[in-house]
Amino acid sequence: MSSGISSGIRFDSVSVAYDGNVVLDSLDLTVGPGEVMALLGPSGSGKTTALRAVAGFVRPVSGRVFLGDRDVTDLPPHRRGIGMVVQQYALFPHLRVADNVAFGLRARRTPKAEVRERVAEALEMTGMAAYARRHPRELSGGQQQRVAIARALAIRPEVLLLDEPLSALDAQLRSGMLAELGRLHRELPDVSILYVTHDQVEALTLADRIAVMDRARLRACGTPTELYRAPADEFTASFVGGANLLPVTVGAGGVDFAGVAVKVDTGGVAAGARATLCVRPHLVGLGEGPNRLVGTVTDVQWRGATHRLCVEVGGEVVMADLRELRDPPGFGDSVSLHFAAEDAVLLPVGVGRG
């Protein structure tokens, strides 16, 4: 098709509405050539709608969708040349695995010899070569999803859309497939991938960048590290990794939390303003240290490798994920928690919450 430079996806203030109900509100987003972009958000956040707008199954009420420098907004799905994999596989039940994979090539009237070659290649790539003669119903869920991926890759798309591809698989299979998807992307470095998920682990593992969506809008977009270490708002902080979101009052060179002076970088926020302090639970330590908080244990959860402690400090619950404790504190015990100043991020209060 076209050169590598012109691939990628661009949303140009794309809005989608059903019966006047806005489900995607002027989305601006660019997925670079070869980039993996995760659309992360709760259900109803508009992430699947955005993906369907790229595939051509929903028509934006305004805005344009570009694939590379091609405006595809008015193109029907079959002329977009996109690979798509959905949660429930959507394999053709009456066709054998090889014929499923060959479907897109035959629709393109690819010569027979080439079809055979590319089917073999796609099945090889997904580790399903041994199952070419089987019917989909004879395969497990994970195998069916591999076939669906092979089917999408066989047409050599420049853009791959993955809509919750691992949600129907059980946890163990999911982590295996996640690694598999990462490997596929390394083998196909030119393919841009739009990956819709509500699972932050999938997004953090796989994506070059994450776009966080909530209630039809794009909340934040950045690399996983940026979003995790320095989230821009409370929604992003709580959705990308767990977070303690503590109401504080900004002072000089620190903040006041429940009557305790906490040293953090206030980054130019005016003294006296109200703000939210975000601290990741796994960066909170037990015992003496800087920014010490004293409180009462309200809950202890043993999670195998870690203990989660919920400690009530001045009416707010602070969560701490600690490496498995040999002698965990009990309910109602008084304990000290601490965290380093550089591990805390000050967020503007209330934006995008609830």
Add this chain to the structure above:
Amino acid sequence: MGEVVARLRAGGGWSRPRGGSRKSDTAPRPFRGALVLPPVALLALFFLYPLALVVQQSVHPDTGGTSLQPYADVFASESFRNALWTTVWIAAASTAGCLVLGFLLALVIAFVPFPGAKAVARFIDVYLSFPSFLITLALLFIYGTTGIIGSFQFLTTPWGVLLAEVTYFTPFVMRPVLAAFSQVDAAQIEAASSLGARAPRIVRQVILPEALPALAAGGSLVLVLCLNEFGIVLFTGAKGVTTLPMLVYSKAILESDYPGACVVAVVNVLISVGLYGLYRVVSRRAGA
């Protein structure tokens, strides 16, 4: 029919209440027999016995005694062979027409969004309850000799019967096909179109395979109904079109040749039962 009898014989499956009291669990066999007996008796009295009479009559020629002479006479007659051929080809052609038309109409109703699609689908259910001669009567107003387009004497030919049968029986195909279409996974259609398939390929390779069992069911039903159709043929007033049911009628009522009429009736029944058996075998092979 055969299915019901087989199920009655098998007994156990449905007559034993699940998870009932201990008493019903150990219900003695005679009790179960008492439950089965009334329907079987009714069936025998009102269906099997008359049918047996027909078969008996067919081997009792008017000249007395028991012989297969009526069969030999009927099979040798030109009128029977013509009627058999007419019946079979009209039924086969009607079935083919119903399958094509029914599939296409169901496709439009199910997959082309238009206002009133639901109402149309519901109307099909009502249509199924109409008597078959009503359609022929309606067609007479358009194509009949005194009708709107009455000039071409079209309705009294076999083609008129064919048109009427296709018109009347198409909904019998549409109903199961529409039910099958409602089961088609929208994600499969989307996957196919994002893989580059246009509508005709999607219909052929995604939708049609899903609808095949429904088409087979609807088609075989229509085939049997067409073989036995009487009202439509009678109402078109096509003198040259004699099907097996028409032959039974004319032999029994007009010629008072009861053994001959019974022979034709037995043949008609055998064809129907044979087709049903064939359908069962085929549908079981297809795994439907």
